[in-house]
Amino acid sequence: MLFNSSGFALFLLLIFSVYWLVGAERIKFQNFLLLVASYYFYACWDWRFLFLLIISTLINFLAALRVQSCKSGSSAKYWLWVAVLSSVGLLALFKYFNFFSTSFAEALQAVGLQVSPVVLNIVLPVGISFYTFHGLSYIIDVYKKRIEAEKGVVAYALFVSYFPLLVAGPIERATHLLPQLRQKRVFDYHKGVDGLRQILWGLFKKVVISDTCAIYANSVFSNIEGSSGSTLLLGVFFFAVQIYCDFSGYSDIAIGTSRLFGIELLRNFAFPYFSRDIAEFWRRWHISLSSWFRDYLYIPLGGSHGGQFVKIRNTFIIFLVSGFWHGANWTFIVWGLLNAIYIIPSVINGTNRAHLNCIAENSLLPDWREFFSMCLTFFLTLIAWVFFRAATLQEAFNYIAGIFSFTLFSVPDYPASIYNMVTLFLVAFLFVIEWVGRRGRFALAGMDVIKSSLVRYSFYYLLVLLILLYNGPAKQFIYFQF
DSSP, X not given: OXXXXXXXXXHHHHHHHHHHHTSTTXXXXXXXXXXXXXXXXXXXXXXXXXXXXXXXHHHXXXXXXXXXXXXXXXXHHHHHHHHXXXXXXXXXXXXXXXXXXXXXXXXXXXXXXXXOOOOOOOOOOTTHHHHXXXXXXXXXXXXXXXXXXXXXXXXXXXXXXXXXXXXTXXXXXXXXXXXXXXXXXXXXXXXXXXXXXXXXXXXXXXXXXXXXXXXXXXXXXXXSTTSOHHHHHHHHHHHHHHHHHHHHHHHHHHHHHHHHTXXXXXXXXXXXXXXXXXXXXXXXXXXXXXXXXXXXXXXXXTTTOSOHHHHHHHHHHHHHHHHHHHOSSHHHHHHHHHHHHHHHHHHHHTOTTSOOSOTTTXXXXXXXXXXXXXXXXXXXXXXXXXXXXXXXXXXXXXHHHHHTSGGGGSOOOOOOOHHHHHHHHHHHHHHHHHHHTTTSSSTTTTGGGOOXXXXXXXXXXXHHHHHHHHOOSOOOOGGGGO
């Protein structure tokens, strides 16, 4: 069941109505309803993997109770490792076994040993990377005594499988979400309206922008050899817009949907393409994952303490792991490595936290330094996206070589049809709206400052009209494959 489908709209309307009309005064009923809805939502993908989700949930739930009840630190650590190895083991089996098996066989073949890799004919369960990280953060937080183990299996299971965030995040923390599941939720009209605004903007980004940009991006990436450098650059630009609008659009819909139920989720995007350096970009892109790696990997490894070598080593580790988290392919590992190389100079010079404020915070437009820094950061990000999008390393290197050819300065092959011109206009429209709304939680968060209801609702109806015009068969979100 896709967020951008009519089936989800009916599903959401039904759950919302029962949630508030029947269970408004009963927390346990609300939680149970959301859990059943979440399991149904997940089963719509493949009901067989629902059992895997439930098994993973029960392992972490029971292990956390044992960790908390242990009298000695060694016993608590034992149950911690039981949970961690079980969760990581399931993720490794389904997502990484074939990659390691094939890579090992290729390494042996390189030294003259002919072996056939053992390959499992299994499908990657949707959302496994996300709900695995939910469970890992929970068991670690219980072990570190940041939170008490949840004694109600329904509340914990809902924390892991809450349908707005189940298949593509944000990656929630038990310290943030579980307390909300224990408290009475009261319907707030203003939060509900704000949630609908965020859903609307998320649908616009996905249906109108992302799915449209995908057409040109896919065409260019499937015809690398026959494309000029300018066309290749335009192709990866369209992919950059596609993946941002696809993933942040999903996050907007997820966060907005959750607000309808009185539950706040972590922010996942903060206008990353307006960043002035790569460090700022990673504070604004997929925030829940970046902060997860910071808190559960980077800091435990020593963080930025212990000298330059430790800082550089830890930075490379988290970016390589981040790349590997995205997929079992060398392209993702190189993508992570490249981002690490980008960010190392600022880590060494101590300037990685130089831009904590909003760009052009007190003015309409950035100054020339900010503008140049933003353009350079975006260009570096485009080059990195080539590795993220390409199917193989050879394809990625060929693509980048093609960009930096003499044909970079030619006119790109972009048919001047009305449809293509409208697409460029809509992409520009997206960036203008996001720029104007860059100080808010999402682009339309500040619409209330427009006092004219006619202007506000005309804008909303315009977005609805565009979504209906561009709406076709619902297309899957990119991050479902991770």
